[in-house]
Every structure is written in C-alpha cells, then in structure tokens.
Amino acid sequence: MEGVTEIGASAFLTCRNLTHVTIPSSVTSIGYWAFCGCDSLSSLMIPVNVTSIGEAAFADCGDLILTVAEGSYAEQYAKGNGIPYEYIAK
Numbered sequence: 001m002e003g004v005t006e007i008g009a010s011a012f013l014t015c016r017n018l019t020h021v022t023i024p025s026s027v028t029s030i031g032y033w034a035f036c037g038c039d040s041l042s043s044l045m046i047p048v049n050v051t052s053i054g055e056a057a058f059a060d061c062g063d064l065i066l067t068v069a070e071g072s073y074a075e076q077y078a079k080g081n082g083i084p085y086e087y088i089a090k
Helices: 075-080
Strands: 020-022 043-045 063-068 084-088
Touching: 063 075, 075 084
Parallel strands: 020 043, 043 063, 063 084
Antiparallel strands: none
C-alpha cells in the first residue's frame, strides 16, 4: 500500500473482516465512508500526513480506537466526532 496517497470514498465500506489497519505515511486523505460499517475494526493508525478525513469515514465501527499523532488533524477529527483515540508511541 506504500505510495498510495488517498483512501477513496467507501473504499472499505462494510468490510466486516477488517480488524486492524495501519495507514501508510504516503496517505494524505481518507474519503467519506471509507471504513463505514467495518464493525470488526478495533484499531486504525493514522499518520500525521493525513490532513483530510471525510464525513462518516468511521461510522458504525463498533469498538474502534484510532491511533493518532498528538496535535494532528486526525486527533482533531477524533475529538470532533467522539471517536476514542490514543497517541502514537514516540
């Protein structure tokens, strides 16, 4: 997946077998509904390079916890959308 710059809208919509995802550092954008309905998804790491996350990108993801960089766009997105998050270990 390295070299990918965008995860498009609905890219993993309702992928129920998806459990853990680490987005590569080349990605800068996550589209709307990208992971919507991935109800087995429990952890997803978003690199600091991501500066755009679409509406409802993580809707209906059950017990998802985002791993984000402190002060990043992803942290602000998580806070603004009530998504639990933790910081990337330094």
